[in-house]
Amino acid sequence: MIPYGRQSIDADDIAAVVAVLQGDRLTDGPAVERFEAALAEATGAPHVVACNSGTAALHLAAMALDLGPGDAAVVPSITFLSTANVPHHTGAAVRFADVDPDTGLLTPETLEQALARPGPGTPRAVFPVHLNGQVCDMAWIAAVAERHGLAVVEDACHALGGGARLDGARVPVGAATASAAACFSFHPVKTVAMGEGGAVTTRDAEMAARMRRLRTHGFTRDPALFQADAQAFDADGVPNPWYYEMAEPGHNFRASDLHCALGASQLRKLDRFLTRRRALAALHDRALAPLAPRLRPIPRGPSEDDGWHLYVVRIDFEAVGRSRAEVMRALAAAGIGTQVHYIPVHRQPFYRALDPDLHLPGAEAYHARCLSIPLFPDMADADVDRVAGALAEALG
Incomplete structure (x- = not known):
């Protein structure tokens, strides 16, 4: 049987996973940071936040943009369920946009039509989908979004390695130069496989830091962010080694070292x-x-x-x-x-x-x-x- 899609796993991929199994850390370890650094190099984005699926990547971006009740997100109707479900789960309304009948891609015209159509919520974001790996016209979509005050989150789950033309130059998908963030999936049928895995790329350091907290229940061990000082520090002002705080609830969206070791090995190819x-x-x-x-x-x-x-x-x-x-x-x-x-x-x-x-x-x-x-x-x-x-x- 020739499947429509399948992962390509070599001996070096297996060795990378075995090395993690033989090490001390199966999760929250150095393989996560190595994968994030490798994806940053591949996409040209300064900040990468690894997570456990493309859906989680979209969810982290939506939460970091504070999408919620009273807001609306524009989503093309030709996409996987998660692109629409994520803004719904944050409390925002979903406003579906039509697509080009031949490519299935969101266009500036169909985005404008969706914005002009009456619906619940105030549009605050648009999620263009680079369907099948084909890249939307990001220059025009970004221009429409700017005119209407929309944040842009690229659903780039199909498009790792692709590129967009911006100001006459090729820009890798994921560089996030025309968006607030780009979201990737590393499901086995994707170009790079982690088994299950995802990542968000962004140029916004504060957004990246917040998404890192949100992927781990929303808590932090950073003393600079502590609010309950009496419990956080000892009498000498030194942070208590056991202390952590949660300023807002998040999710368990972490990617393990096993998945990230496989992902980093795959990225080299x-x-x-x-x-x-x-x-x-x-x-x-x-x-x-x-x-x-x-x-x-x-x-x-x-x-x-x-x-x-x-x-x-x-x-x-x-x-x-x-x-x-x-x-x-x-x-x-x-x-x-x-x-x-x-x-x-x-x-x-x-x-x-x-x-x-x-x-x-x-x-x-x-x-x-x-x-x-x-x-x-x-x-x-x-x-x-x-x-x-x-x-x-x-x-x-």
Whole structure:
């Protein structure tokens, strides 16, 4: 079976995890800081906060921005559930934005439309999603956000290694030069795997410090932040070694040294992983060209500098005369794994009950045609031909 995505684990990755197992610290140890330093180098961001998932990364950013009751966050409807659920969990309203029907990306136009549409809460943030690894037009989204007083949090969970064009120069995804923060996932199907893991990058030192507290229940051992001085210090003014304080509640969002050791080892191979993913994408382009017009790859996004997390095709199922489920079952029978990324979140029962009349035609059109086919570094060139042949047969 060729899955749609899979981690690539080598002997050096295993050795890195074994070294932690043989050491003294399985969590809260030096491997976390080493991973954060490696991701800072890869993204160009001065501050990195590692955590236990991409969802936790989004949650930390939303909490650090004080999103809460009375606020609203704009979220594109084509994304995973967590992008919308996170602002909801902080008490903010979610205002869904439509997307480009061919790329699935939030655009400046669909952002403006979402802001103009009446809804609960005052918009305070926008969460652009770099879907499939394709990077949104961050220069224009940042301009719209600035005009409306919105904080920008990039959902970059698909886009590690990609880049945006800002002021004529390439800026790595995660540098956070056009946003308050960028959030990453290191789930096994992502470009870099930690098993489960995530991180937030930012250029704001105070935001980073607050997120580090929030990922560990909100407490601190920093004497400079202590408020209950009588308990915090001994008679000589020296901090008591057992003392800590919690000024605001947080969560247990920490990443362990085991996960971070794997993540740091994987980051050393990021360039190789991306080179292979891009080569496979080019092979897919050529192998699938004869299946047009009933099947076409999604067009390249505005940055044309993608992270290539997923390879997605658009299929005119009506013209083919087969449903998507039938095509997916036929491919599975041929040993080809596929997936759909994603069901529009505004159609989920919970959110549909909040706004039953919301219609987002771009999101509906993208969802109706999209199918993710295999893309991961350990694929062989021959696997691409096998996928193309299976698709041709499944489509009749």
